[in-house]
Amino acid sequence: MPPFFFQAGKEKSLFKRADHLIFEKRQGNQWKLHLIEMKGSVGQEKWVEIKGKFRASYLVAQAIAGMLGLDISEAVMYTTYERVEFSHSGTMPTARHGRLGIPQVRMEEEWEGSRFGLNFGERISFDHIPIKMERDMDGVLTGKWNEQ
Secondary structure, three states, X not given: OOOHHHOOOOOOOOOOOOOEEEEEEOOOOEEEEEEEEEOOEEOHHHHHHHHHHHHHHHHHHHHHHHHHOOEEEEEEEEEEEOEXXXXXXXXXXXXXXXXXXXXXXXXXXXXXXXXXXXXXXXXXXXXXXXXXXXXXXXXXXXXXXXXX
């Protein structure tokens, strides 16, 4: 049985991480952390997995920052995608039931960034930016995003 810190569940696992981790230098020793997960399609189960990857990657980034003496002043999570579908299964009514004992946040609100947060024993809010991608003539997903 792995220790609590290395749970195998998708929500708290540290075994899978986001695709990209970028430290952007700001003023002084302030750094902005960008975590990027790239997906073709996102649904309810995939969203839980993505959040687990963001959680693990954030902790790894904190460890790297600690070793290098960096101060992470801001962290933003990005998900690139071609399709997103958060509708509940029509054949499984139990999929509509929320989990007990935790505040309920609609996946759409998290996805759009208005109520995105990760579980570190307590829920910590972060910015989440979904980035729509399109397939080019070669079938490669491409897209653009400009920081505001």
